[in-house]
Amino acid sequence: MQKRALITGITGQDGSYLAELLLDKGYEVYGLRRRTSTPNYENVSHIKDQIKWISGDLTDLASLIEAVKASDPDEVYNLAAQSFVAASWPQPLLTGQITALSVTNMLEAVRIIKPTARFYQASSSEMYGKVVETPQKETTPFYPRSPYGVAKVYGHWITVNYRESFQMFACSGILFNHESPRRGQEFVTRKVTDAVARIKLGLQKELRMGNLDSLRDWGFAGDYVKAMWLMLQQDEPEDYVISTGEMHTVKELLEVAFSYVGLNYEDYVVIDQEFVRPAEVDLLLGDCTKAKEKLGWELKVGFHQLIQMMVDEDLKRVRAEDSYNQLMLAH
Numbered sequence: 001m002q003k004r005a006l007i008t009g010i011t012g013q014d015g016s017y018l019a020e021l022l023l024d025k026g027y028e029v030y031g032l033r034r035r036t037s038t039p040n041y042e043n044v045s046h047i048k049d050q051i052k053w054i055s056g057d058l059t060d061l062a063s064l065i066e067a068v069k070a071s072d073p074d075e076v077y078n079l080a081a082q083s084f085v086a087a088s089w090p091q092p093l094l095t096g097q098i099t100a101l102s103v104t105n106m107l108e109a110v111r112i113i114k115p116t117a118r119f120y121q122a123s124s125s126e127m128y129g130k131v132v133e134t135p136q137k138e139t140t141p142f143y144p145r146s147p148y149g150v151a152k153v154y155g156h157w158i159t160v161n162y163r164e165s166f167q168m169f170a171c172s173g174i175l176f177n178h179e180s181p182r183r184g185q186e187f188v189t190r191k192v193t194d195a196v197a198r199i200k201l202g203l204q205k206e207l208r209m210g211n212l213d214s215l216r217d218w219g220f221a222g223d224y225v226k227a228m229w230l231m232l233q234q235d236e237p238e239d240y241v242i243s244t245g246e247m248h249t250v251k252e253l254l255e256v257a258f259s260y261v262g263l264n265y266e267d268y269v270v271i272d273q274e275f276v277r278p279a280e281v282d283l284l285l286g287d288c289t290k291a292k293e294k295l296g297w298e299l300k301v302g303f304h305q306l307i308q309m310m311v312d313e314d315l316k317r318v319r320a321e322d323s324y325n326q327l328m329l330a331h
Contacts, residue, residue, distance in 0.1 A: 006073040008032045009080030013182040016043035018225040030071035058102035064109035088148035099151035118232040121159040123172040124152040135287040145279040169237045176217040176243035176286040178224040181313035197314035200261045210275030212251040215283035219244045220301035230295040243286020
């Protein structure tokens with residue numbers, strides 16, 4: 001029989017890649033969407049008609065119960081969150097409601113309506129924060145350094161609690177930074193590649209940045225969603241770190257992106273204290289040995305290839321936008 005999957009956060013970066021993957025595997029895919037006056041389907045525009053849409057809100061348990069009833073899912077992927085770390089300081093309560101408590105809402109809806117469904121929770125490397133060991137693995141203690149990280153720790157442990165309390169197939173993927181051309185422009189990788197495209201095309205003069213010495217473990221989102229799916233195909237629910245096992249500084253990110261278009265980042269980057277976090281996470285480096293050995297998961301896109309892919313896509317998009325704007329001005 002055809003499998004059915006319910007995805008929250010389906011219009012985001014991860015949700016769009018996951019929806020593609022599941023549709024390719026023959027799944028019937030349901031996407032939870034919040035009612036807004038101007039919904040954004042940019043990431044899923046090419047598959048929008050293949051997705052069955054359900055209205056609901058993560059803060060409203062009743063609507064989630066109805067969503068689980070309507071989709072009758074074999075698998076639930078809970079990817080929706082307030083996921084921009086920097087925004088979690090000025091909006092800590094919203095972050096707590098959306099990124100933490102909504103996980104309980106989703107788990108409750110599944111427990112009440114379809115307790116046999118397999119549940120995936122999107123955990124985050126930001127839970128490690130001020131790291132107590134390097135590299136970080138599944139057993140590394142958490143020490144979050146932002147309201148976002150704290151909220152993700154709650155979501156992670158409530159998923160463990162439902163697994164142990166109600167014998168639900170519920171697991172978390174502790175995903176380290178994963179990027180793509182579909183990443184939101186407020187995230188540092190996309191902020192950089194978008195600026196590189198605009199500077200190269202003469203549409204922007206500088207790029208304002210914060211801490212260039214932060215070390216991150218960056219991978220390709222398209223690779224990481226395969227790990228999510230693999231976790232729900234196992235005999236037993238377990239939590240897994242998904243990462244590349246390589247660290248790069250923000251400075252290296254700038255070097256790769258700017259040099260790819262023949263520019264020197266030092267000529268354009270300005271350090272701005274506005275972009276320095278109140279509590280910094282200095283380094284994140286994941287040990288994904290368990291995922292490779294137990295899931296058979298493997299990486300296909302490396303760091304340089306990822307950044308170059310993002311620059312290429314932003315160049316294409318910015319050129320198209322500029323051509324359209326020029327055309328409008330001409331008329």
